[in-house]
Structures are given as structure tokens and as C-alpha cells.
Amino acid sequence: MKGPLSGYKIIEFATYVAAPSGVRILADWGAEVIKIEGPSGDDYRTNWNVYCMPGESDLYNPCFDLVGVNKRFMVVDLRTDEGREILYKLLEDAQVFVTSARDKALKKLGCDWETLHAKFPRLVYGHVRGYGENGALRDMPGYDYTAYHARSGVGGSLYEKGGSPMIGGPGFGDLQTGLALAGGIAAALVGAERTGVGDRVVVSLNAVGVYVMSLAHTAAQYGGYILPTSRRSTSNPFNSTYKTKDNKWIQFCVAAPELGYNHFMETIGRGDLKDDPRYCK
Incomplete structure (x- = not known):
């Protein structure tokens, strides 16, 4: 072809x-x-x-x-x-x-x-x-x-x-x-x-x-998103990296947590946290 x-x-x-x-x-x-x-x-x-x-x-x-x-x-x-x-x-x-x-x-x-x-x-x-x-x-x-x-x-x-x-x-x-x-x-x-x-x-x-880098450069003009940043101080904790029990790392990305929170909790085996007002306001 x-x-x-x-x-x-x-x-x-x-x-x-x-x-x-x-x-x-x-x-x-x-x-x-x-x-x-x-x-x-x-x-x-x-x-x-x-x-x-x-x-x-x-x-x-x-x-x-x-x-x-x-x-x-x-x-x-x-x-x-x-x-x-x-x-x-x-x-x-x-x-x-x-x-x-x-x-x-x-x-x-x-x-x-x-x-x-x-x-x-x-x-x-x-x-x-x-x-x-x-x-x-x-x-x-x-x-x-x-x-x-x-x-x-x-x-x-x-x-x-x-x-x-x-x-x-x-x-x-x-x-x-x-x-x-x-x-x-x-x-x-x-x-x-x-x-x-x-x-x-x-x-x-x-x-x-x-x-x-244009998205990061644009956001930086407003002073709230300056790189490098810390994974512990991200504005969205569902867009971050976490260490697992077996000493490996996993990347999460829930871009709209207000929509994907319950599904995320089901996926990681924490269905007990669905609709928890502490996290899903």
C-alpha cells in the first residue's frame, strides 16, 4: 500500500x-x-x-x-x-x-x-x-x-x-x-x-x-502555578503520584473529581468513601 x-x-x-x-x-x-x-x-x-x-x-x-x-x-x-x-x-x-x-x-x-x-x-x-x-x-x-x-x-x-x-x-x-x-x-x-x-x-x-510548556507558562503568569511544585501541595490530589505498598509508584488523573470521584473510589476498592462529604464537595 x-x-x-x-x-x-x-x-x-x-x-x-x-x-x-x-x-x-x-x-x-x-x-x-x-x-x-x-x-x-x-x-x-x-x-x-x-x-x-x-x-x-x-x-x-x-x-x-x-x-x-x-x-x-x-x-x-x-x-x-x-x-x-x-x-x-x-x-x-x-x-x-x-x-x-x-x-x-x-x-x-x-x-x-x-x-x-x-x-x-x-x-x-x-x-x-x-x-x-x-x-x-x-x-x-x-x-x-x-x-x-x-x-x-x-x-x-x-x-x-x-x-x-x-x-x-x-x-x-x-x-x-x-x-x-x-x-x-x-x-x-x-x-x-x-x-x-x-x-x-x-x-x-x-x-x-x-x-x-505553554499551558504551564500561561498559568504561571497568574502566580498560582509555579513549577517545580510538590506532589503534596497539588490543587487536585486526584492528579498526582502515590507510592504503593509494594514500593512502586502510580499516577492518577481524575481531571474533574466532582464527576469522577465515586468511580475512582470504586476502582481503588474504597467504595465505602463514595459520596463522603469530606472529599466530594
């Missing part, structure tokens, strides 16, 4: 997780993807030791495969005239180019937005950045743990008040950024079909982090 993007061709010039994971989604939807790498390859190929995995060899990394599935790979040295000509040849019948390189490198390699848009006006250009296009940090490298976790507020919301910030799961923000990239490119392809002109889709780790 053909996917919705069957017939579309994407050229990926990106490393690590965020941008490649977004392109992987587009490949899952049927697009043909060619990932080009420099002579030394994507550093993420040999990054398995970061996740404490037993690396069998420098040629095998399951986490690289996770974001590289359904792609073909090609070594192209964009530092050379010949390499750039190969890229331009690949782009002649492509609809999308995706990169995570920084502006200075892209200009030097001849694959910045202005250059490619002039050569291929219908091309959709996807760019994953650390901190967006504007501001003092626009040219800084961005990583999941810094641009997404630390600077957006995500990392400050994931631990008990008074405790230490936790180290989140690897790729947590990268993979969310990939989702945003895939959605943006899909929308841009629709626009290119309608107008005949390709657009640039810019997604940043920091902006995605701010977006997923």
Missing part, C-alpha cells in the same frame, strides 16, 4: 536525532529519502555508548537505525565543487531538502535557503535549529538537554520541589521536534502544490520546548 507521500523525494543533510527523526516520519508516509553524509559520516552512527548500550561495532547503532529506517544513504563531500554539483543534481527532481547545519556552514557549502530557493523555486526547505532564527543565540548549537530541556522550562517542571533536576530520557525533545518538522513540511508541500513556490520550514528545539 502506497503512503500519502509516495512519489515525493526528500534529500536529507542532517545529523543526530531531531531532523532525521522528522524525515523518518515522512519516509514512513511513503516519501523516497536519500540521506547524504560527509566523508566522516554522521557522528550519531557511533554514538551508541552515550546510551550505555553494548556496541557491537562502529557500524551498528540501533538508535541510529531508529531515525534512519526507510532511507538510502550516500556520501557526498559538499566542500568540493563536484560534491555540490552532485547535490544539485539530486535536487533537480526532489521536492524537499532538510538540514540541521548552522547558517555559516550552509552558506559555505552552497546549500543555504537563499541559494537553493534561487536554483529550485518549488523546493520546500526544512531547517532544524537550536534556538530559532532570531536573537543572540540564533547561531549557537542546540541540543536536546540544553535548548529543549534547560532553556524552555521543560527540565524545571520534571522534579519535586526542593529536589534536583532530573536527566530526561534521551532524545525526548529531539523526537518531539521531529514531529513538528514533519507536520510543517507536509503543510509546506500542500502550499507548494497550490502556489508553485516552495517555502522554508524552520523548527527549533527551544521553540518546541516552549510550546509544550
